[in-house]
Amino acid sequence: MNTKKKRLHSERVRNNSRVAGIIFFVAVIAIFLVLGGRFLYVAGGKEVKGHNLSTAARKIYMQTQVVNAKRGDIFDQSGGLLAENTNIYSIYAVLNKQQRGIDGKPMYVVDKDKTATVLSKYLKLSKKQILKALNPVNHNAFQVEFGNAGSNLSIETHDKILAEKLPGIAFTKQPARLYPNGIFASHLIGIAQPTLNEKTGAISLIGTMGIEKEYNTDLAGHNGIKEIKAAPGYSVDDSTKGKPVKNGDDVYTTLDSKLQTLLESEMTRLQSQSNPVDATAMVMDARTGAIVAATQRPTFDATTRVGIDKLWQNLLVESAYEPGSTMKVLTLSAAIDSGNWHPKALYQSGTYLIDGQKVTDWDPKGWGMIPYKQGFARSSNVAMAHVEQQMGPTTWKKYLEAFHMNKSTDSGLANETAGGMQFQYPIEQANTAFGQGIRVTPMQMMQAFSAVAGNGQELKPYFIDKVVDPATKKVIYSGKRTVIGEPIKATTAKKVRKVMQDVVYKSYGTGISYKIPGFKVAGKTGTAQISTAKGYTVGDENVIHSWVGMVPANKPRYVMYITLNQPHRIAEPISKSIANVFRPVMEQALKMDESHQTETSIAIVPDVRDKTVENANKLLTKAKFLPVVIGNGKKVTRQFPDALTEQLEAQRIFMDTGGSVTMPNMMGWTKNDALTFASLAKIQMVTDGAGFITKQSIKSGTVLQPKQEIQVKLN
Template identity: 45%
Template structure:
């Protein structure tokens, strides 16, 4: 009899049901997740954060970067100063497996021949190159040649290419070409790739300005790369009828500077001659258009060759704007202007020269024994520190500080160069205030001084130094032009004329002038020399020794109506085999002669010089005859018959043919100034005390006070000027 079949245990059946349910749930969950995943991918178009459409587009799209060109920098005459170029790094493939499709070798085969040829172009011997071409590692694919194989120019690359050396290749990278070498190098600056290692990975890296104009205007000079996209198949071949998408590159703006290439090259040669012969620790020179503030030439030593970068490690600073120093006696041009303008200058009053004590400190003249009791009219030509101290005391500290602020001392000029410092001055004690008047205890930059000097040369009108003339967008043609910028009127036109006349004495008065070494035959010059002590970097006063000074000179020409200002400073010549004046004049005289020879002065006057006769206290008839004999044009101001005052002053050297203004006794009468230069009218203002307002530039064509009208020191006259 068959045993009866037993039914499953209820507990076992329940477990099986649970397992089944769980298994079904897992299956449903799995398929649910799969469906959700597909749904998510379909809706979002992403997987693991990767945009599938973008990835597909990139997979089947070939994109090429269209490189933008960095803007070109030009000199004022159109010469290229800096432009884009390419340099190349040479490398050699040594892996014997590197062959073409038809099995032609693409690696270096004849190492001896290759080494011999490359040694003619690289700064390596054939033996050194052959060693490089034979690396110890058998797995090496390619080798490079260190610094000798970098920064190869296009001409050298082409020469090597002509040799048809198998396995020799070049990698291009953007570079900046400076065709003039040493040429206002710290002002122009340099543009470099940020990181050579990054550049090796990214061939589209752009140049960045790291100094000078290149740095200050980096945003304007740097272009924006474009791109071009084409559709390809899986093998990278362009699809027929595919759309090419192009976004053009935007080249950087081009810039034109105020620098004149001829004058700059001349200055560089003159500066280098002094550097080589006398070995100064520092040497600066700036030539500026007095009317517009345009920097025509500027340089410094130490410097570097921007084409090769040789010398760059000596000094990175643009010392014309980044170094503040005590200017010394050239500062007397500013302090004398303040004294005259504030009404505290009496040229005939006298003082005891030699030494003066303030706050327990003694200020001495450079001639320790002094010159006895002398008039204040000799402060400038003799460069008397003591006289300047007395004049500062006559002004008072508050007045002197007001003029320091008017001349923007302790303030940046705002010139478009990076790293400009503001300088500073000490003014807490009486001795500090006096020291600033003769250029000690005050720190300035060369550009600050140029700005201040412009007020003297420009009839009281102070203009900002400028290095950029215009910026032009090569795509739109939009041009930004930098116009002359008047930044203040610290003194009157009459004061400026007075100071210029005193500066004439510095260079022309052979008995007392400290600047006779700067005389130029036939040129009307205004000059001031300076010798500044250098603070001891270790503290405790100033350095001692014959060469431990900053020697300087500022000149303005023609002094009758200055068009140019030239300022030179030289710090601590290590081989001082000649007087400082002789050294500086070897730069000053040829450069000033050259710029004047361009014939760009507004007056167009002859450069022949004559001596102004002394006609004061002479009859008007005698005065007119004497001036005619001297080749000068007399202008009588007054109804009298005797000359009581004259400009220019007696015995000064002046340009032949210029006007000499003679004030007579009796009522002062307004002359007709039609055809007069601005400088001639300023002489009239100085000798009569009238106030003159100018409109326009050039020569007088109209005046508000009619000729022969009576004028007084309170009279105001407006004069309209127009170019001839």
């Protein structure tokens, strides 16, 4: 019995153990499945409580770096550099005597007298002023700066000061924009300035005026993000590589550097002679609408910013004014096109009453009874008032609208104004026919004149030739000829230009100073009174003078429009002063046009890198380029402009071969050529004047030293 009980007890124990074992096994399996599932979930989803484990690991073991995008360059129509990136520096002096290097050498100003003496050679401060800065009122000052004189220092100045090895003198660097031509369509090209991003602390260049501003997105590109391992011994999922950098696109303008340089020179002379409130000048290709040269006064040097405080506005599009008698070109066009022009009919010049209010000619006595055609050449307001009344205000206004007056040209430049006019009463309607009581911009006038020059087709002016991705050479955007309307017939335009020639070639014409030997000129002078609270101003020094010229008259290639606002010095007839700008610029344009047809077609630059100098010269000469060798090496290591780019024939191609550099004969070179040579040869180029090089301080054939200064004079 006892034996039986013991056996039953043993079986129960074994059964209980078996059940416990099964339960334990099931529990272990369950725990394993839960943990395994969780592991697989985490491994697959890589998230715990909403936190991405890969991201967390990357933060610990990887670092991100911002890769700054390079701002695109701005070029003229043939690839000449107008704006590029550089660095500027600000200098400061450390005074704290506890600052020493690892080697124990002082990193503070040791000899203040010597430091002041040396710095006075490079900064626009006297030794006395620098010593004052080095001895501040606060004797515990850690460091001092030198105000504006110590800011915006060039790379050249930075390098010269650095070479002096002055203890305690240090620099901060920031990106900047270099405009190698100085005063060169400055308001149109604009400026880009270093701007601090308060979120990231990064400093980048942002366009604040002109093309630099309006094409800032294209020029700026976008920064990239690069990841690097902070702990090389750890293995991290490296599938994410950051964001690639996209450098800015290059912008090619329609400007012709030779014409622009000449225009700047002539406008500077006009400004010096007449001291006007302001002045503008613009040259347009009559076949396409491309602006090949444009400037204004006051202007500024885009690199140094000298003069920028005088006028921020771009007068070509932002400032509306009453144009005066150049508007008569449009009045004549409307009259001929609508059948209301009677050139041989006579009218009484001098004074004309409209509803009891006077319209007077610039000579109130007039010239007696004269034909309307002569009235146009004499710039008679009375003639145009009669013509407007013969057309009627409805017809005249229709033509004003057809010429796109009172509408923005949609140039793309900031703050462009649409102008406006007073057109309610008969006297106001008549006033607009001779350019009073209507406000326009130079760009609007140039756009309207294009219809007269282009046989009735009105062209939209443009100044961007193309936008190019520098990495792929892909053209992102191309400027092109755009017809925005046909306000007059082709036959009308030809008749208008014929009448305009009388202004220049008739003895009584107001534009006899504008003749160009070998070419017929169609043109119109203008004199606009300025509206004030006390009425309209009088006197040559209180009006806006203007001129529009189209050459050749029978088939215009170029149109030039000039304004001169309130000249305070009048040493000669105003028409002569303005003609001294018009004639040389237009003559140069016409000469270049002839050469473009025969000698300077577009060609592809051969790749001469790694080729011998002899072979490279042959290739470039065969392609009708002008090779310039820099150095005495046997092979070409780099070239500029880049290989396989489109350039004008007869352009200089620079080849760097390394070794010692000899001075070339720069006579006839442009400023751009000289600066390109200086950059590649690592020398300093100081230019004086505008135009083409006529004198150089170092004789050709002289061996140049690194960073040697060369002075060239242009004319």
